[in-house]
Amino acid sequence: MCSLLQRAMEDLIKVFYCYSGKEGDKYKLNKKELKNMLQEELADFLNGSNDSSMVEKIMQDLDENKDGEVDFQEFVILVAALTVACNEFFVDCIKKDEAHKKSGEGHK
Amino acid sequence: MCSLLQRAMEDLIKVFYCYSGKEGDKYKLNKKELKNMLQEELADFLNGSNDSSMVEKIMQDLDENKDGEVDFQEFVILVAALTVACNEFFVDCIKKDEAHKKSGEGHK
Numbered sequence: 001m002c003s004l005l006q007r008a009m010e011d012l013i014k015v016f017y018c019y020s021g022k023e024g025d026k027y028k029l030n031k032k033e034l035k036n037m038l039q040e041e042l043a044d045f046l047n048g049s050n051d052s053s054m055v056e057k058i059m060q061d062l063d064e065n066k067d068g069e070v071d072f073q074e075f076v077i078l079v080a081a082l083t084v085a086c087n088e089f090f091v092d093c094i095k096k097d098e099a100h101k102k103s104g105e106g107h108k
Numbered sequence: 109m110c111s112l113l114q115r116a117m118e119d120l121i122k123v124f125y126c127y128s129g130k131e132g133d134k135y136k137l138n139k140k141e142l143k144n145m146l147q148e149e150l151a152d153f154l155n156g157s158n159d160s161s162m163v164e165k166i167m168q169d170l171d172e173n174k175d176g177e178v179d180f181q182e183f184v185i186l187v188a189a190l191t192v193a194c195n196e197f198f199v200d201c202i203k204k205d206e207a208h209k210k211s212g213e214g215h216k
Contacts, residue, residue, distance in 0.1 A: 005123045005149035009191045011116035013198070018112075027199060041113035072195045080188045083117045087180045090121070091135060 015041060016075050028069035031059055045082060123149060124183050136177035139167055153190060 002010070019037040020029045029037060035055045038046055046054065062074045070078075110118070127145040128137045137145060143163045146154055154162065170182045178186075 003123075003149040003151075004119050004126075005145075005187065006152065008116040008119035008123070009187065009194060011112050011119070012191050013195050015111075015113045015116070016195075037113075041111040043111075044114065072199075073192050076188045076192055079113065079117065080184045083120050084181050084184055086117060087121050087124075091180075 012076065012079060013072075016072055020072075025069065028067075028071050029075065030069050031055065034059055034062075034070055042082070120184065120187060121180075124180055128180075133177065136175075136179050137183065138177050139163065142167055142170075142178055150190070 015037070016029070017026070019033045019040075020026055022033055022036070024030050024033075038055060038058065058078070059068075059070065062070050062078055064074055065071075123145070124137070125134070127141045127148075128134055130141055130144070132138050132141075146163060146166065166186070167176075167178065170178050170186055172182055173179075
């Protein structure tokens with residue numbers, strides 16, 4: 001049986017190849033494939049910023065070895081950074097909520 | 109609707125809190141929680157190496173800020189490194205298989 005963590009790791013690999021396999025080097029995302037991936041998988045995160053300049057910026061930031069393409073390791077770094085940012089956002093919400101409840105209890 | 113990539117990111121957050129919430133600081137994995145997580149979620153990867161010295165080694169490697177606990181960012185670094193290693197393993201297998209098929213065709 002596959003654990004939730006193993007399923008998540010498998011999903012990351014699946015998502016990458018779903019887009020990287022469309023044209024050119026099937027082990028790398030070119031600019032068009034990266035744009036498709038960002039628009040279809042991360043639309044909620046990049047809402048309103050799906051224009052070419054945003055894709056260009058993300059490509060430049062990710063493409064550490066400057067070959068104009070994003071390999072699997074560079075893709076995982078993007079996902080890791082986004083997941084850490086999401087987590088921080090949720091933790092902040094929870095902590096604010098707890099502080100709010102606590103101050104509410106103090107006023108009873 | 110949630111994309112496959114968003115589900116994977118959500119799963120990473122879920123797995124972390126499933127273990128980190130058991131005792132002490134609920135936003136961090138202590139040694140016992142890390143051990144439980146490794147054994148339950150990554151048994152296939154660490155098969156036969158689930159002993160205390162392995163947990164100790166992973167804890168030391170991950171715990172960048174040396175507080176004896178693993179925070180979410182340190183956890184994501186572990187998962188990212190494992191996923192990249194898995195991917196490299198699969199890519200090698202596929203490439204070997206393709207090379208094998210190609211050499212087979214050459215001998216027809």
